[in-house]
Amino acid sequence: MADREEDVKLLGFWASPFSRRVEMALKLKGVPYEYLEQDLMNKSDLLLELNPVYKKVPVLVHKGKILLESHLILEYIDQTWTNNPILPRDPYEKAMALFWAKVVDEQVTSRLISLVKAEKGLEVAIEEAREHITFLEKEVTGKDFFGGKTIGFLDMVAGSVIPFCLARAWEGMGIDMIPEEKFPELNRWIKKLNDLEIVRECIPPREKQIDHMKKVAERIKSA
Known part of the structure; x- marks a missing residue:
């Protein structure tokens, strides 16, 4: 069952390939999410709070859990929502x-x-x-x-x-x-x-x- 929209949030930037790929994964899985556009030249307090180490997008928030780095986020999405597999099982x-x-x-x-x-x-x-x-x-x-x-x-x-x-x-x-x-x-x-x-x-x-x-x-x- 897909999570409610408020349970999944994605902080991204429209021109960032790293946040775009995460959106592709969420759409492939059919996961409703709230997208929060970020200005990387004027970083929001929310972005700095959720990713204080790298201060970059994407940031995925799922039920209060914070995920960083696009490759890790893609793996997390694939393991959390098992329909339409993203990574090979072999x-x-x-x-x-x-x-x-x-x-x-x-x-x-x-x-x-x-x-x-x-x-x-x-x-x-x-x-x-x-x-x-x-x-x-x-x-x-x-x-x-x-x-x-x-x-x-x-x-x-x-x-x-x-x-x-x-x-x-x-x-x-x-x-x-x-x-x-x-x-x-x-x-x-x-x-x-x-x-x-x-x-x-x-x-x-x-x-x-x-x-x-x-x-x-x-x-x-x-x-």
């Missing part, structure tokens, strides 16, 4: 999904900053980013989703970052980071994601996000 497949999700957040996402700063030269930074994306291209080859026939943990992690956040950031800099001729499988996967209502509901408007990412790039350059 131990090896689960471990690999967690591994590749870690690669996405620690390697692929970090390459955006390299691109913006272009510390090693723009072409080098682009190739470094594409090298890690190539691994994901191989992982999704021959499958509808990373999770198989249905969207799963890695789809939510990679899907919230690569096509709808970083690709738009690169697009704002005039770079097509995942051209279809080079990454046909990932582009096929992106189209599959776009077909899902729970994904479309969680993705910010394209132009609004591109404008936001341009402003983020400007702040990184001036830092």
Whole structure:
């Protein structure tokens, strides 16, 4: 039985892929929740109270329990609401999904900053980013989703970052980071994601996000 809306709260930011993936999971599970938009440039007292260590989103509150960090929140959601599984039940497949999700957040996402700063030269930074994306291209080859026939943990992690956040950031800099001729499988996967209502509901408007990412790039350059 789904919890009452007041029992589940999500503190997030509209442009954050980390809170977007948590929303995807809650929608997939059919869990009613209250969404509390946060201004990360002017952090609320509630955010600072619930996440005093990192002072970041997402923060999930379930029956008074506070959950931080998107990967841990996704695991918690999957174990608490067991319908529509997110993580594979096979131990090896689960471990690999967690591994590749870690690669996405620690390697692929970090390459955006390299691109913006272009510390090693723009072409080098682009190739470094594409090298890690190539691994994901191989992982999704021959499958509808990373999770198989249905969207799963890695789809939510990679899907919230690569096509709808970083690709738009690169697009704002005039770079097509995942051209279809080079990454046909990932582009096929992106189209599959776009077909899902729970994904479309969680993705910010394209132009609004591109404008936001341009402003983020400007702040990184001036830092």
